[in-house]
Amino acid sequence: MKKLLTFLLILIVTGSLAQRQATIYDEENVPEYQLPPLLKSQNGRNIKKVKQWEKIRRPELLRLFSQEVYGKIPGEIPAPEIIIHETNGSAFYGKAVRKQVELVFSMNDRELPVNILMYLPAATPKAPVFLGYNFLGNHSVADDPNIRLTESWVYDHPSLGIVHNQVTEQSRGVSAENWPIEMILDAGFGLVTVYYGDVDPDRDNFSDGIHPFHYKAGQEKPRPDEWGSMAAWAWGLSRVMDYLEADELVNAQEVILLGHSRLGKAALWAAASDPRFAMCISNNSGCMGAALSRRRFGETVAVVNSNFPHWFCGNFKKYSGYEDELPVDQHMLLALIAPRPLYVASATEDQWADPLGEFLSAKQASEVYQLFGVEGLTTDSFPAPDQPVFGRVSYHIRTGKHDITPFDWEQYLKFAQQQLEPE
Template structure:
């Protein structure tokens, strides 16, 4: 009878969790009451009142919790083995810019992985600041330039865009150009650096390709419970691109802005939290386990992510599916890890899946860490109206429209960078 009761209770819990996973809340009245974990109180109960305590005590504690419970730690150090320059062209966009295509090669035993990086830099300008971030379909997709190399990595099928059997074709060239206003960025005096995120780790629940197998022990076929999921692997890749950028004499490595949209916005935030060489971070529509507070359970939730994209995060995250209140951290703490560097968070009015209010509240809470550095966090207490950006050391806007990255977003990114970096000479 006892065994029957245990089985029955277990079944009830399973049914209840399953029902919660199938529900999506878009009603503020249905947001549960929640209490956020303390940002400025250590595990031992010590109050964090200055930057010294933050950097020595609380920041490492929080970073470790995110590694163990959400993103997963990188098991080994893997460095660039070789840099192959595929092309250097000095006259792009009618003499406005240079274009460089390089391959970062990683080797271990009999394994080899190549990550193709595309750089556009303003011409005849020394030490330029740059935006660096991944693209979703290959470097060739961000512009219709026929000389950009087609990716040979695995890409999710989309026959309407010319992606068949997980391989791109010429038809897919330039299909994402609306998200990449390259000429406008260059004319503002900034460079743009991108790579296809699938070069580092294909976006599928596989773990047999990409960078993950480089760290496997004999007989291991997937990461351990607290080891890196795909987001952590992609963030690792951004840091390796940063390694390369530090060697480029025409780039100001002290002014590298890491950015990302959607799942790549989650990636940019984790990369900036882990790697303090990134001077600024921009998170565009990153939502759950990006900028938005998990405890609000609004739109996308941890349960939805772990059931739909189980490879994105470490196995330990499954413990918090439909149990967000048990998390030892929340996303305001991730944003706090980026302090005192400038941070810009964005939302969109029709992107309720990413929980715009949760993104704003998270950014607002993170300001407590910025205050330790005597930096202004968000300059407003209430969520601004659509298309009304606010910019302290933390900036935020909610744009009218859908889940996307647009020319409007890019204009604000450039404005925010101009606010915090020394003036960059715009190119006429």
Template sequence: MLLFFISMSISKAQTNYTESEVPFFEVPNPLTTFKGETISTNTAWEKSRRPELHAFFRENVYGRVPENLKIDSYNILEQDHNALNGKAKRTQVELTFTKNNKELSFTILLYLPKHVKNTAVFLGYNFYGNHTITEDESVIISTAWTDNNKEFGIENNTLTAASRGKRTNRWAIDKIIDAGYGLATIYYGEVDPDKNDFSDGIHHLLYGENQNQPKPDEWGSIAAWAWGLSKAMDYFETNPEIEATKVIAFGHSRLGKAALWAGANDQRFAGVISNNSGCGGAAMSKRKYGETLAVINQRFPHWFCTNFKQYNNNEEALVVDQHQLLALIAPRPLYVASAEEDRWADPRGEFLSAKYASSVYELYGKKGIGDMEMPSTNLPIHNTVAYHIRTGKHDVTDYDWEQYIKWANIHLR
């Protein structure tokens, strides 16, 4: 076990934002199996350690997908080869899934640069509909359930044109296209609405007889969103304009958790970006800093599988921690990003996860995070395991995208 020396534990009822009050804990070693065997080669990692870690996260944290559900059909809803002032091609494609006389569809909004063939793509979910990431009036407005938001003009859980372009600040589309990358996004509520109700998302298509919610080891919403990213990959493999071997899973906050789990499950993703993913994402659970397992499972009981709740106020019982989730992405490039004012997401815990996952990358001759000390603000590390902490709050900014593009140019081109 790797030792993390800190002084004292905290009250279960309080949110800890003091580093000296992080409890002492042992960091589970990614290179030691549950039986105590040492892993010293990437072959041994892939044969024994990686499978047991993946199985633990699947059965006790995110939940397993009951069966493989393939795309029933995909339909091009709209297409324009002269989008974004003439420099991009826009496609809106609907993927449909059917099972047990039930149906679910979600729409991918895809922008590809006109000057690039076989384009590498950033793929990520958005929070309030595809039409919110751009002022482009041709982008279709989703009819799926949406959380109300007065600032965005969303009432009665329904999206309207009032919210068009409200999240352009989070999607540096011009920078992405100008750099020669494509951007694909999906409204996450079309895959599974973000509420504690498993009757109106993808889950209910796969229920058995008399079942109305997932079993204790079956998928919560994060695993469902991760599943949706993999289904988008299935479509990309049919699209000759996309270089499907160079698709990067991106996500912010809860959707950063989904991107990490998608990357761990589906090795077709060429890289993964976790932006401020925090508890249940990149941040180490055993630190109990900022958001904790008890808090996240109480506020969002649908995100993880039911089995995960046994670790509420009981993080010390976990035989894994989130750095081992990050290690499951090895040897593919991984970027973990934090924000200085986002203490809820525990920036240091996110950094340490990247650091402790690096030992697995080293088995492949890849460079990870070598220092225990966090880098200075706005001074990124662009190794295969990359990290930055920027000024500002819980958000996605142009600075973040500038770093992701630079890093992708180094490791994915």
């Protein structure tokens, strides 16, 4: 009985921690913290060579992130059935080939369709592409009546015509400003996008999406060390990459992973765990994305675990309010992408995402880029708004709110072009 009361007390304290902690928006209130060393293994070995990083420290960090933050994938899922619904070369007045592909995953009497929308430059064979999840369904990224409406669960937005978690024609094209497709095409790139809720609906409910594919008898949610939604979304990006490797219209060596907000968090983990992605762009990803957790600035681990308990694995809950006990921090996540190009971006009015913490994280990760003989972030000073710092590790803070805008896309296109130029 005493143990039960103690356990209940822990749950009450942990559950209310996010509400009790004052949100930090002033640098003077950021607590003193010490980051875990990036180039020192758990047994104290200094990592001085690329081979040591690749054989010792990188696998160690991947294991720690998987075990304590994202959760491990419990097993293999068979390759999907691939259904090509459309290949149309007259999109955007002939500028683009619009392609719609469905990946149907099947296992243990379960079936999960994941729909891919592609706009590829008609004049560029084997085009490089940006790959990113969207928030409201593929049909939301362009006012195009030919895009198939998602049938997956979507957050209610009555003003957008999304009611009872189902979309309607009214939601077509509502996110088009975040996806400047013609700008992307004119720069010589294609766009590949997927509704993230196809892979796993963004709610505290593990009865749908990909998770139940591996449940044992009587199991209703992943075990504490098994994947949460963030790891499932990262897994989904890798499955889309599997398809892109076989698509003759895509240059699979030049797939640029991009994510905004929570989908920026997922993109970073996907890029860290899957080296096939050529580069990664994190837009306003904040806590458990690019920002350093130990700063506790804006959104914190406790807030994430309280508001979105399904995002990360059960083991991660014990770090609510105890960021200093985490064996990792997000500079290590960014470093796992090295030596591939990385872009981290923030916004002046998005203090919740801790812009300075994102910048400092990218700067710390540059230590591993330097190990590869590549200069990472080229400045020690936090840049002025709207003044991007370009390099193998790039950064900008844009004037404005939590969003992805044409200004952001202009920088990402310039960054991608620079990084893909022959040396």
